[in-house]
Structures are given as structure tokens and as C-alpha cells.
Amino acid sequence: MKHILVTGGCGYIGSVLVPTLLEQGYRVTVFDIMWFGNHLPDTKNLQCVQGDIRDIDSVPMKGVDKVIHLANIANDPCGDLDPKLSWEVNVLATMRLAEKAVKHGATHFIYASSGSVYGVKEEPEVTEDLELVPISDYNKTKIISERVLLSYTDQIGVQIVRPATVCGYSPRQRLDVSVNLLTMLALKNGEITVFGGEQTRPNIHIRDIVRVFLHLLDREDLTDIYNAGFENISIMDIAKKVTEFVPATIKVTDSNDPRSYRQNSDKLLSTGFTPQYSYVDGIRDIIRGFRSGAIQDEDKCYNIRTMKRILGCPT
Numbered sequence: 001m002k003h004i005l006v007t008g009g010c011g012y013i014g015s016v017l018v019p020t021l022l023e024q025g026y027r028v029t030v031f032d033i034m035w036f037g038n039h040l041p042d043t044k045n046l047q048c049v050q051g052d053i054r055d056i057d058s059v060p061m062k063g064v065d066k067v068i069h070l071a072n073i074a075n076d077p078c079g080d081l082d083p084k085l086s087w088e089v090n091v092l093a094t095m096r097l098a099e100k101a102v103k104h105g106a107t108h109f110i111y112a113s114s115g116s117v118y119g120v121k122e123e124p125e126v127t128e129d130l131e132l133v134p135i136s137d138y139n140k141t142k143i144i145s146e147r148v149l150l151s152y153t154d155q156i157g158v159q160i161v162r163p164a165t166v167c168g169y170s171p172r173q174r175l176d177v178s179v180n181l182l183t184m185l186a187l188k189n190g191e192i193t194v195f196g197g198e199q200t201r202p203n204i205h206i207r208d209i210v211r212v213f214l215h216l217l218d219r220e221d222l223t224d225i226y227n228a229g230f231e232n233i234s235i236m237d238i239a240k241k242v243t244e245f246v247p248a249t250i251k252v253t254d255s256n257d258p259r260s261y262r263q264n265s266d267k268l269l270s271t272g273f274t275p276q277y278s279y280v281d282g283i284r285d286i287i288r289g290f291r292s293g294a295i296q297d298e299d300k301c302y303n304i305r306t307m308k309r310i311l312g313c314p315t
Contacts, residue, residue, distance in 0.1 A: 008071030039171035066108040090141035125264035164202030164229025167282030183286040186248035196255030197236035202229030202263035205277035229263035
């Protein structure tokens with residue numbers, strides 16, 4: 001039975017990924033600071049350890065064959081709250097984790113980077129070989145972490161995934177990502193506020209990004225960098241699609257976020273991966289969750305609000 005360490009395994013993606021790994025027959029150790037709680041099942045073959053990824057000595061690595069590294073200070077606003085924390089968690093801890101994995105004989109390291117590393121692009125489609133132009137501390141930490149991990153490729157198999165914006169339901173729900181946020185605004189307020197609206201962003205359903213990790217786990221030979229985004233849609237078009245399911249008006253305001261790009265994931269598709277879900281499934285997830293009571297519009301569903309509380313920042 002293969003033993004996988006999932007850092008950040010109690011997060012938005014991890015809370016869907018870890019149960020799926022268990023179903024696939026893996027033994028899983030989760031290491032997470034648990035700022036957003038722990039929604040994972042209490043079951044055999046799963047060990048959950050609460051801790052800070054910066055304390056490398058507390059990260060359990062004995063007997064681990066593979067690492068999926070999700071732990072990070074996620075998104076631009078959270079990264080800007082405490083840049084020093086972001087660099088320590090996203091870069092320094094990543095380097096030390098890779099060193100520890102190598103030292104303990106792990107053979108496979110999958111890193112969740114971000115599609116945002118490309119910044120603003122004029123090209124009709126953004127491929128993995130284009131220049132990376134970071135426009136925030138968060139983007140910079142992801143780029144440097146990629147470079148750090150690539151320096152270990154002669155010692156451990158490294159796969160880097162650059163996910164698009166993830167959408168859909170998770171037991172550790174996020175409502176601060178575009179599809180989920182716009183759907184919640186329609187459900188709660190009957191009005192969707194769109195900042196700008198013409199920006200095009202790639203999207204991926206949470207169950208498909210989980211399937212990407214599973215696909216790569218089975219293919220250690222695919223040591224490379226992979227985009228993972230299959231639907232390039234403008235924010236305005238997402239909002240309009242939401243109104244097909246939830247009656248709501250759309251209000252447009254100015255935006256100071258210039259990011260707009262279309263992610264090309266042909267490299268990943270060429271390895272045999274095929275997406276099965278769409279952003280429309282994500283819209284339906286949020287609607288179903290809200291109406292059933294499984295999703296509530298709470299501060300814990302917004303990373304920036306939780307981070308401000310934890311760091312003692314003014315609200």
C-alpha cells in the first residue's frame with residue numbers, strides 16, 4: 001500500500017482529494033495547520049497531524065512514498081497581508097519539505113503551483129513555455145517554489161501543476177473564488193457585482209483537479225510542468241450563466257485587477273487526461289449546497305477574512 005503525505009490536506013482541494021485517495025487504496029498522512037478546521041473522515045489508513053509547515057521537524061515523513069504539496073498562503077490578498085509569512089510558508093517550507101522527502105527516500109513529489117504565475121498575457125492561449133511575469137507576492141512565491149523544486153529533479157520525481165481557478169463544492173468550502181462567489185451573490189443578494197467583467201480566466205472543477213492529481217500519481221514518468229484549466233471564460237459570462245439558474249441582476253463596477261489570460265492545457269491532455277466536469281457543475285454545486293444548508297455564507301469560507309482574524313489585522 002503506497003503511503004502519501006498530503007500537506008494542506010484539510011483545505012479546499014485536500015478535503016475532496018484525501019477521501020478520494022483513501023477510496024483508491026492509498027494510505028494517507030495529512031499535515032495541516034487547520035486554520036479552517038478539519039472536515040476529513042475519521043477512518044483507517046488516514047492520519048491527520050496538526051502543525052505548521054514551517055516547522056519541518058514536525059512534518060511526518062517516515063515511510064512516505066509520495067508527497068502532494070498543497071499547503072500554502074493562498075491567493076493575492078492573503079499573500080499581501082503578511083509577505084514575510086507568505087515567503088516562509090510558500091517558498092522556504094517548500095524547499096525544506098523537498099529536502100526532507102529526498103532524505104527519507106520518497107520518490108515522487110507533486111506540487112500545486114498556480115495558473116496566476118503567468119500574470120497578464122496578450123497571447124491567445126497561455127502555454128507552459130511562456131515567460132512568467134508575476135504581479136504579486138503570491139505569484140512570486142509560486143514561481144520561486146517551482147524553480148526550487150526543479151533543482152531536485154535529479155533526486156526525486158517532480159511534477160508541477162498550475163491549476164486554473166477551482167470551483168465547486170468541498171466540505172471545506174471556499175466562496176472567494178469566481179464561480180463560487182458569483183453564484184453565492186446571486187443566491188444571497190439577488191444581485192451579482194462584477195468588477196470589470198471582461199477579464200478572461202481559466203477554470204477547473206474541483207473534482208477534475210483531484211482527478212489531475214490522481215492521474216499524475218499513476219504516472220511518475222510524467223516529470224514536467226502542467227497547466228490544468230479547461231474553460232476560459234470571462235467573469236461577465238460566468239455571471240450571466242449564473243443568472244440562468246438563479247434570478248439575479250448584474251451590477252458592473254470598475255476593477256483594478258488587470259489579470260486576463262486563456263490557459264492552454266494541451267500538454268496535460270496529451271498524457272491521456274480528460275476533464276469530466278465543467279464550471280456549470282460548479283454553479284450547480286453551490287446552488288444545491290446553499291439550498292440544502294450544506295453551504296452557508298460564513299467568514300470561514302473566505303480566506304482573507306480568516307487570515308485577518310488569525311493575524312490580528314483590522315477588518
